[in-house]
Amino acid sequence: xxxxxxxxxxxxxxxxxxxxxxxxxxxxxxxxxxxxxxxxxxxxxxxxxxxxxxxxxxxxxxxxxxxxxxxxxxxxxxxxxxxxxxxxxxxxxxxxxxxxxxxxxxxxxxxxxxxxxxxxxxxxxxxxxxxxxxxxxxxxxxxxxxxxxxxxxxxxxxxxxxxxxxxxxxxxxxxxxxxxxxxxxxxxxxxxxxxxxxxxxxxxxxxxxxxxxxxxxxxxxx
DNA sequence: CGCCAGGGCCTCA
DNA sequence: TGAGGCCATGGC
Numbered sequence: 238x239x240x241x242x243x244x245x246x247x248x249x250x251x252x253x254x255x256x257x258x259x260x261x262x263x264x265x266x267x268x269x270x271x272x273x274x275x276x277x278x279x280x281x282x283x284x285x286x287x288x289x290x291x292x293x294x295x296x297x298x299x300x301x302x303x304x305x306x307x308x309x310x311x312x313x314x315x316x317x318x319x320x321x322x323x324x325x326x327x328x329x330x331x332x333x334x335x336x337x338x339x340x341x342x343x344x345x346x347x348x349x350x351x352x353x354x355x356x357x358x359x360x361x362x363x364x365x366x367x368x369x370x371x372x373x374x375x376x377x378x379x380x381x382x383x384x385x386x387x388x389x390x391x392x393x394x395x396x397x398x399x400x401x402x403x404x405x406x407x408x409x410x411x412x413x414x415x416x417x418x419x420x421x422x423x424x425x426x427x428x429x430x431x432x433x434x435x436x437x438x439x440x441x442x443x444x445x446x447x448x449x450x451x452x453x454x455x456x457x458x459x
Numbered sequence: 460c461g462c463c464a465g466g467g468c469c470t471c472a
Numbered sequence: 473t474g475a476g477g478c479c480a481t482g483g484c
Contacts, residue, residue: 281466287482288465322481326468365467385465403474430465439463462484469478 247397248414251453252421255428258447262427265375267292270343271335272301277371278330278363279321285434290320306335330363337361343376351379366404374426380419382411383426387433394437394456395448 266285267273272292279288294317295301300309309317315328337357346354354377358369366384373379384407393400398410415421436446441457448454 277465280464282464283466283480284464284482286464287480290482320481322464323466323479324481326479330467363467367466371465383465387465426465433465464481464483467479470476472473472475 247453248411249416251395251448252425252428254447254451254453255432256424259428259431262424262431264423264427264430265371269301270376271303271338273376274334274338274372275301275331277368277375278334279318279327281323281327281365281368283322287320287322291318294318294320303335303339306331307339326363330361333362334364347377351381354379355381370408374419374422378419380417380422382408382415382422384408384411385426385430387429387437388426390439391429391433391437394441395454396456 265273265276267276275295276288276292279291292301295306295314298317300306300313300317306314311328311332314331315324318324318327318331321327341357346357349357351373355369355373358364358372359366364372370381370383373381374383384404389398389400389402389407392398392407392410393402398407402410415425432446432448436442436444443449443454443457446454449456449458
């Protein structure tokens with residue numbers, strides 16, 4: 238049903254341009270699996286710069302480990318992650334996630350099937366589809382395509398999908414029109430975020446957009 | 460100042 | 473199942 242089912246070539250073309258112009262992104266930012274997961278939770282509807290401050294606060298007190306965070310407790314975590322916003326909610330989420338990983342370590346999760354693992358993550362309070370998929374892709378190396386606000390904005394501006402598509406619709410669009418490859422999925426999402434933070438902001442800076450330069454996107458040209 | 464940032468949960472139709 | 477309210481800090 239999609240607007241463009243020759244989109245397979247299109248999506249790969251777009252990635253090629255992004256890779257060429259922005260360079261390989263080598264993502265997700267974070268030193269350890271736990272840090273990636275916490276970053277994924279903290280960045281919900283929040284600027285990454287504020288997430289970095291929060292993560293640095295945790296590291297400064299040497300609390301970036303499962304046992305240390307569980308021992309510190311929700312209140313302490315809330316104090317440390319304050320710069321990331323929604324700190325009371327997120328402290329609960331981080332604590333609950335740590336409790337889950339304590340009983341189901343990453344290595345054990347990896348032995349499970351993809352959908353089973355995804356369901357387990359989604360059952361944790363505070364882990365929705367995007368956060369779960371980020372963990373599945375960047376920590377557990379499952380071939381999952383992450384959808385976020387940048388993805389919706391960029392590809393609806395390009396015109397290959399519309400903004401009323403929900404998460405699953407968007408994700409299926411990418412699955413239908415891309416080859417399934419973990420490393421491609423990792424870097425593609427990273428490229429999308431870089432473009433979204435750079436030129437394809439809510440208030441767009443189309444002048445220096447690499448997709449407009451290649452005539453892939455004509456947003457705002459009438 | 461107001462707007463925005465790599466969402467998700469809860470509630471109520 | 474979908475729309476709306478709520479959560480909150482910091483940069484620009």
